[in-house]
Amino acid sequence: MSIRTTDAGRAHPDAELLDGVVTGALQWLDSMRGAFRLPADVATDADPNTTLKPLGELAELAQVLHALHPVAPVREAAADLFAFAWKETRDGELFAELVRGEPAGTYPVELYGVFARAGLRHPGAEELIGATTALRRWRVARDDHTRTLGVLNAEARVGLPPHARFDAVLACTGLGRCSEPWALDRKAAYGITHDVFHTTDWGRAPGRLPAPLADYLRLWLPAWTESWSEEQLWDLVGEFLAVSACLPDAPYDAGAWRRLAAARTPDGALPEIGDPPRRDADQQAVFTACYHSTLVAAFAATLARAAAPAALPQESERTP
Amino acid sequence: MAGQAQENSSLSTVVADVAGGVALALDGEGGSYALSALLAQRDTVALAAIRVLGADVLAPYALNGGAVRGGSDAPDSQVVRRALAAYPPGADASDVSLWSYRGLVEASRAFLPPGGEDWPVEPQAGDTWVRTDPWPKLAHRASQLAALSLPGLAPGLAAGLAARTDDLARGFVRAVRRRDWLQAAGLGRWLVRMPDVPDTLGLEAGLVFVHRMSGGDPRVSLHASAARCFPGGSR
Amino acid sequence: MATELTAPVETAALAAAVEGLLDSAEPEGIYRDTRECGGGLLLAALLLISPPTPRAPKTDAR
Numbered sequence: 001m002s003i004r005t006t007d008a009g010r011a012h013p014d015a016e017l018l019d020g021v022v023t024g025a026l027q028w029l030d031s032m033r034g035a036f037r038l039p040a041d042v043a044t045d046a047d048p049n050t051t052l053k054p055l056g057e058l059a060e061l062a063q064v065l066h067a068l069h070p071v072a073p074v075r076e077a078a079a080d081l082f083a084f085a086w087k088e089t090r091d092g093e094l095f096a097e098l099v100r101g102e103p104a105g106t107y108p109v110e111l112y113g114v115f116a117r118a119g120l121r122h123p124g125a126e127e128l129i130g131a132t133t134a135l136r137r138w139r140v141a142r143d144d145h146t147r148t149l150g151v152l153n154a155e156a157r158v159g160l161p162p163h164a165r166f167d168a169v170l171a172c173t174g175l176g177r178c179s180e181p182w183a184l185d186r187k188a189a190y191g192i193t194h195d196v197f198h199t200t201d202w203g204r205a206p207g208r209l210p211a212p213l214a215d216y217l218r219l220w221l222p223a224w225t226e227s228w229s230e231e232q233l234w235d236l237v238g239e240f241l242a243v244s245a246c247l248p249d250a251p252y253d254a255g256a257w258r259r260l261a262a263a264r265t266p267d268g269a270l271p272e273i274g275d276p277p278r279r280d281a282d283q284q285a286v287f288t289a290c291y292h293s294t295l296v297a298a299f300a301a302t303l304a305r306a307a308a309p310a311a312l313p314q315e316s317e318r319t320p
Numbered sequence: 321m322a323g324q325a326q327e328n329s330s331l332s333t334v335v336a337d338v339a340g341g342v343a344l345a346l347d348g349e350g351g352s353y354a355l356s357a358l359l360a361q362r363d364t365v366a367l368a369a370i371r372v373l374g375a376d377v378l379a380p381y382a383l384n385g386g387a388v389r390g391g392s393d394a395p396d397s398q399v400v401r402r403a404l405a406a407y408p409p410g411a412d413a414s415d416v417s418l419w420s421y422r423g424l425v426e427a428s429r430a431f432l433p434p435g436g437e438d439w440p441v442e443p444q445a446g447d448t449w450v451r452t453d454p455w456p457k458l459a460h461r462a463s464q465l466a467a468l469s470l471p472g473l474a475p476g477l478a479a480g481l482a483a484r485t486d487d488l489a490r491g492f493v494r495a496v497r498r499r500d501w502l503q504a505a506g507l508g509r510w511l512v513r514m515p516d517v518p519d520t521l522g523l524e525a526g527l528v529f530v531h532r533m534s535g536g537d538p539r540v541s542l543h544a545s546a547a548r549c550f551p552g553g554s555r
Numbered sequence: 556m557a558t559e560l561t562a563p564v565e566t567a568a569l570a571a572a573v574e575g576l577l578d579s580a581e582p583e584g585i586y587r588d589t590r591e592c593g594g595g596l597l598l599a600a601l602l603l604i605s606p607p608t609p610r611a612p613k614t615d616a617r
Binding site for chain 3: 327328331332335364365368371372406407410413414416417420460464497498499500503
């Protein structure tokens with residue numbers, strides 16, 4: 001696959017770097033389709049963390065690229081990957097199997113929502129989901145409020161009634177509580193980025209972020225981005241850059257973007273932690289080490305590109 | 321360089337001892353503080369420790385509006401004079417060294433009896449970095465100069481740093497994330513004096529957290545106590 | 556100036572030590588997360604776009 005972005009929109013002052021990140025990532029992801037394929041026992045014995053989760057992420061983020069990226073060839077490549085993911089679910093039949101196997105689970109509904117949002121539906125799966133989500137059992141509070149936001153977002157996508165008030169749940173999360181910014185550990189940091197992604201429907205509706213929370217994020221994102229760049233947790237750095245692009249005026253951290261871009265492999269993958277995997281590492285190990293952060297990089301670059309800040313600040317002028 | 325390492329380690333020990341004494345005095349409202357009484361021996365290491373801690377060795381005198389204590393030949397004046405004379409900033413001294421020296425001279429003028437002799441002239445110290453440093457570097461330097469946050473010292477530096485309150489607050493976040501308790505506590509001292517510290521920083525809780533997490537590091541305790549004793553914007 | 560210093564060599568070494576402590580380099584960052592994080596990414600906590608597999612926490616206590 002080769003994606004040409006020349007002659008496309010150049011509205012973003014750092015478009016060249018951002019488009020390089022997206023196209024590199026898409027080409028690498030495309031070359032890794034085999035690793036995204038679902039095994040025959042996906043609904044029973046296979047580990048969902050290494051099968052459904054990668055495919056679900058691919059679908060969620062490819063759909064965002066398809067919806068928001070200003071460059072047509074990027075949108076087309078993303079649409080192709082999204083169609084591939086839907087095909088892997090056997091046009092949604094997989095979700096009927098998953099719900100039948102695990103009627104109390106939320107993840108089949110969350111994953112189905114990714115496709116339902118794009119109009120890809122499976123009537124059998126939806127009948128089952130209608131039955132399981134109508135139960136009082138479905139409304140029992142879950143362990144993790146951030147996850148509940150994801151379930152609420154899925155309900156909205158599928159067209160189900162919300163089982164709880166979004167605002168009330170958001171208020172209980174790390175973001176809603178405005179956690180002390182110095183007190184975050186990795187888990188809390190992922191929680192906050194996901195609070196934003198669920199609230200904004202993965203960057204499609206940044207205006208849904210309440211102003212005080214946007215102010216909180218604007219103030220502390222530079223510190224978090226810097227701190228986790230030093231720690232070289234590139235997926236989290238990418239998520240922070242994506243969150244930044246969800247804020248009003250989309251503050252753009254050119255220095256952090258350069259460091260993230262420099263952490264990629266020559267073929268466009270971004271390792272999750274530290275240095276790229278060794279060249280002689282086997283394909284599956286490389287996939288596991290890179291698929292998630294590479295998707296995040298493409299996602300963040302797309303949101304930043306679509307947000308198009310007025311001017312690119314010089315690195316030395318970033319502060320004050 | 322075994323000799324140098326040894327100097328560092330024995331100096332660090334004395335610095336910690338003196339810092340602990342200052343912290344205790346601040347916690348006890350400074351009633352019976354005397355720097356000279358804190359020094360186990362009046363040797364060159366003790367003088368070096370005074371130079372390292374800078375204005376903070378006189379912090380207890382800044383309590384209660386900085387009432388001048390003792391007569392013109394008070395032992396504290398003598399020992400500080402000797403420290404200033406023994407360890408002037410060299411020709412290639414860093415800005416941090418210059419500022420710290422300035423701070424000790426200013427604090428001596430403010431909090432020690434005038435006596436017969438003049439205090440040394442404050443050296444010029446560069447301040448371009450206050451405006452131009454990226455925030456992580458700025459925060460590191462500001463923390464090294466936390467002693468200058470004592471009331472009335474270096475008003476220009478304090479104003480310059482106050483203009484970058486958000487950046488210092490980000491530095492506090494970064495320092496705690498790195499478990500660099502000393503840097504965090506030093507930044508906390510500047511921040512408690514600044515009028516526009518963001519509420520969401522949770523500074524008060526953060527200083528308690530840093531103090532507890534440091535496991536009793538006397539220099540962190542000194543910063544934590546000073547932050548409690550000298551709150552509120554003086555501008 | 557009162558300078559009854561008797562050991563200029565010692566003072567020179569200490570002067571270097573003073574400079575070193577005044578303008579000290581930042582210590583290496585120490586990052587450690589709760590061990591609760593490690594196993595939290597199994598199916599029960601499956602989040603889209605969180606790290607793929609439980610990983611050993613990075614706990615270099617330098």
